[in-house]
Amino acid sequence: MEETIQFKLNGKQTKLTVDGERKLLWVLRTDLETTGPKYGCGEGICGACTVLIDGTAARSCQTSVKEVKGRDVVTIEGLAAEGALHPLQKAFMEHDGFQCGYCTSGMILTAYSFLKQVPHATHDQIIQGMDDNLCRCGAHKRIAAAIEKAAKEMSLSDPVGERSDVK
Amino acid sequence: MKFQMEHGANSVNEKFKVQNLTSLQNSDPESQIPNLEMEQGAGGNTENPEFDFHLNRRQFIKVAGGGIFLFFTIGDLPAFGQQRGERRSLPNDFNAFLRIGENGRVSLYTGKIEMGQGVHTSLGQMLAEELDVPLDSVDMVMGDTELCPWDMGTWGSMSTRFFGPPLRLAGAKARRAMIELASEHLNTSPENLTVEDGVVYEKSNKKNHVSYAELAKGKKIEREPKGQVSLKKPSEFKIIGKSFARRDGEVKVTGKAKYAGDIQIPGMMYAKILRPPAHGAKLLDVDVSEAQKMRGVQVVRDGDFVAVLHRYPDVAATALSKIKAKFDSPKTGVDDKTIFDHLLNEATEGRVTTHGGDLQSGQQGSKTIFDQTYLNDYVAHAPMEPHTATAHIEGNKLTVWASTQNPFGVQGEVAKELGMSSENVRVITPFVGGGFGGKSRNQQASEAARLAKLSGKPVQVAWTREEEFFYDSFRPAAIVKIKSGITENGRMNLWDYHVYYAGERGAEQFYTIPNHRTTSYGGNAHPFATGAWRAPGNNTNTFARESQIDMMAAKAGIDPLEFRLQHLDNEKVKRVLKAAAEQFGWTPAKGPSGRGFGIACGLDAGATVATMAEVAVNKNTGEVQVKRVVCAQDMGLVINPEGATIQVEGCITMGLGYALTEGLHFKDGKILDTNFDTYELPRFSWLPKIETVLIEDKNSDPQGGGEPAIITMGGVIANAIYNAVGVRLFHLPMTPERVLDALKG
Numbered sequence: 016m017e018e019t020i021q022f023k024l025n026g027k028q029t030k031l032t033v034d035g036e037r038k039l040l041w042v043l044r045t046d047l048e049t050t051g052p053k054y055g056c057g058e059g060i061c062g063a064c065t066v067l068i069d070g071t072a073a074r075s076c077q078t079s080v081k082e083v084k085g086r087d088v089v090t091i092e093g094l095a096a097e098g099a100l101h102p103l104q105k106a107f108m109e110h111d112g113f114q115c116g117y118c119t120s121g122m123i124l125t126a127y128s129f130l131k132q133v134p135h136a137t138h139d140q141i142i143q144g145m146d147d148n149l150c151r152c153g154a155h156k157r158i159a160a161a162i163e164k165a166a167k168e169m170s171l172s173d174p175v176g177e178r179s180d181v182k
Numbered sequence: 183m184k185f186q187m188e189h190g191a192n193s194v195n196e197k198f199k200v201q202n203l204t205s206l207q208n209s210d211p212e213s214q215i216p217n218l219e220m221e222q223g224a225g226g227n228t229e230n231p232e233f234d235f236h237l238n239r240r241q242f243i244k245v246a247g248g249g250i251f252l253f254f255t256i257g258d259l260p261a262f263g264q265q266r267g268e269r270r271s272l273p274n275d276f277n278a279f280l281r282i283g284e285n286g287r288v289s290l291y292t293g294k295i296e297m298g299q300g301v302h303t304s305l306g307q308m309l310a311e312e313l314d315v316p317l318d319s320v321d322m323v324m325g326d327t328e329l330c331p332w333d334m335g336t337w338g339s340m341s342t343r344f345f346g347p348p349l350r351l352a353g354a355k356a357r358r359a360m361i362e363l364a365s366e367h368l369n370t371s372p373e374n375l376t377v378e379d380g381v382v383y384e385k386s387n388k389k390n391h392v393s394y395a396e397l398a399k400g401k402k403i404e405r406e407p408k409g410q411v412s413l414k415k416p417s418e419f420k421i422i423g424k425s426f427a428r429r430d431g432e433v434k435v436t437g438k439a440k441y442a443g444d445i446q447i448p449g450m451m452y453a454k455i456l457r458p459p460a461h462g463a464k465l466l467d468v469d470v471s472e473a474q475k476m477r478g479v480q481v482v483r484d485g486d487f488v489a490v491l492h493r494y495p496d497v498a499a500t501a502l503s504k505i506k507a508k509f510d511s512p513k514t515g516v517d518d519k520t521i522f523d524h525l526l527n528e529a530t531e532g533r534v535t536t537h538g539g540d541l542q543s544g545q546q547g548s549k550t551i552f553d554q555t556y557l558n559d560y561v562a563h564a565p566m567e568p569h570t571a572t573a574h575i576e577g578n579k580l581t582v583w584a585s586t587q588n589p590f591g592v593q594g595e596v597a598k599e600l601g602m603s604s605e606n607v608r609v610i611t612p613f614v615g616g617g618f619g620g621k622s623r624n625q626q627a628s629e630a631a632r633l634a635k636l637s638g639k640p641v642q643v644a645w646t647r648e649e650e651f652f653y654d655s656f657r658p659a660a661i662v663k664i665k666s667g668i669t670e671n672g673r674m675n676l677w678d679y680h681v682y683y684a685g686e687r688g689a690e691q692f693y694t695i696p697n698h699r700t701t702s703y704g705g706n707a708h709p710f711a712t713g714a715w716r717a718p719g720n721n722t723n724t725f726a727r728e729s730q731i732d733m734m735a736a737k738a739g740i741d742p743l744e745f746r747l748q749h750l751d752n753e754k755v756k757r758v759l760k761a762a763a764e765q766f767g768w769t770p771a772k773g774p775s776g777r778g779f780g781i782a783c784g785l786d787a788g789a790t791v792a793t794m795a796e797v798a799v800n801k802n803t804g805e806v807q808v809k810r811v812v813c814a815q816d817m818g819l820v821i822n823p824e825g826a827t828i829q830v831e832g833c834i835t836m837g838l839g840y841a842l843t844e845g846l847h848f849k850d851g852k853i854l855d856t857n858f859d860t861y862e863l864p865r866f867s868w869l870p871k872i873e874t875v876l877i878e879d880k881n882s883d884p885q886g887g888g889e890p891a892i893i894t895m896g897g898v899i900a901n902a903i904y905n906a907v908g909v910r911l912f913h914l915p916m917t918p919e920r921v922l923d924a925l926k927g
Contacts, residue, residue, distance in 0.1 A: 038496055051436075053443075053615070054568070095436060107434075111427055111824065113298075114300070114832060115297055115614065118566050119434050142867055149865070151565055151566050151863060152832050153832035153864070154832060155869045
């Protein structure tokens, strides 16, 4: 059923007429040309498609687009506020927290959501919090180190390290 | 830092005027310059026009803009012709080029691709070092068949190892050419000049200087640097040997990095292709009527090749699900349990690869004989990005954006598929989301090209995870049989090694054993495609060899490190073993000591590796937790220590998978693993404490880095499990079920 769906995408109001049952991943990637979220498994197992919905990580391959009506959706493209990289993005760069980069947007947004819930996360908590995101290159050690660094930085400066327009 | 993909992913709207360029080749009098002439023995294959390199130097300059162009031919860079496994002659025109732009930025055009291994950083370092420019002024243009010189493909840990040394030479020659240009400008002889950070100075008068950018300003200069130059000595290195963060960081953390599936072309359709339920299945009947009724769906059929196209990939997938198809699936009786008998039955006659001493006297002189069979299952590449390609036909010209490890291979395959000349096919390689050997097969690119032709529209084919598992070229299931013996004094005296289907990489044992033979058996008995998987063959061979060595050490009552050292004269292996032991804090104890410590070593891609691990085995569940891994690697000259360390860590982490969980389930040609729910990849919670020791030899050439450290992971964990609980695992992966079975005896 085609319907008009309105939501905020990376801070901008977005309106489109679309079959509400279609998965958010494909609507983002094709209709809205926002290709940061990636297809990895299509079943919510790998986390490559992760986006933030109202500040919480969600698997966009398992989310119908009608579910985000009136909500705030942030993809990796929207994480850097006004061009300034988020502490997580900076930490991933500094620690080489990726190799091929395909899982990276999902890793960063999952970490964002996790650190929001557990602001002073320890290494072990980060490992548990990230366990459902897959990386094939074996960058896990660096990803965990990057998140740990960002967690410290975020708790020092901006307590939540959030964009003002992400709830 | 900037990573330039301007000629790659973002060039959808660029119109390189290449259609008419071929005619220039013969008509442009200027093109009759000396180095366009065929070089004997190294030239292009003139008998087969498909193999002709289609963009000559003159054409390249036309499309690449202004600046100073530096070309190198094979005669100048002999190492280019020495890439192992080369399957095609190199182009006779030029095979490496650099452009120094009017803004002083240096572009390196290379047919290599970046799939996570970090070569755009390490290759950039090698060039920047010799050319004397800052690393962040180097832009990499990679894997574009229109702009980059031919390359065989990115695999075998060969980019830094074989492409690196001639690239340094190219950089040094380019520096010399820039000095010559500057000498005209500065009115002094080249001998009086030196370069720092892209600025040429008069040594005695630093005020007399000119930058590369100034030399390039408003010019279109070509140079073919000739003559002898020497490479920098290790003591002169400013960039090589220093750690640099990956240069593709910013685009990858912001989502700007484009992969083949991110390419969008106006009017593009996403394709879903009808697949058989099993390998070997034949299409009997197909009814596409329900799919055809869907709005916006285009059904394409060419014999058994049936696909649906839609402007949205998810709608195309829905349409595909509405196709009713009947297949005749063969009952082969071969599954993941019976495969080993099947493979042994079908094996070709063995080929002895090495032989020394006398096996019979080895057997007679041995007090204890060890006769053991080792198995490993099929393993999937499972890159996070499935095979993807986007194809666009304009006039007689086809452009393909492909996730591939060998863009020039795709060019030839696609041209053949469509019956076109490869000079009309341009392959662009955006970022590749992992390859590990699996993206040297490019079926998806041919499919996209075929559908673009059939539909008359740009088409993207992006495999689902299920398709990725189905059409993977798996690491082959393999068998190793070893008969070995030790004397009364615990000396190895016999080694009779038979490897089936894994190949010979890593099969050569390097211990001092007086009576030995290695025999390799192959054949084409696999029920589906197999191929190279990160350090192909060596994972299997190292697992078998290092397990067998460990078994003999335990029987001899000698500490496994000591036992190895007693049987080695290979100084490099000894050195990495000692380095690993020192970092690990290894103390001698005969196995099984209950400590859960394992050891394994091996050789791969020119590098030497020793790994030690500590595991904990849950005797109730059979689960193995790898707690700590120490890896010492000798890889010759290290270009980017941090990058090399990251590759070792990647090998160790990925290696946990083939050691512990990764084994393909299949039956009668049907691949039963369709996603990551049953095929388990290593996760964060598996992560051991990883410590890497790089042993550098600055005076040696760089060796492989992306593969070597993965080879020891099966053996080191098997040996650590034995050390922990006193039972041996002979079958990879060492799943909890197999561990429990072993514990039950």
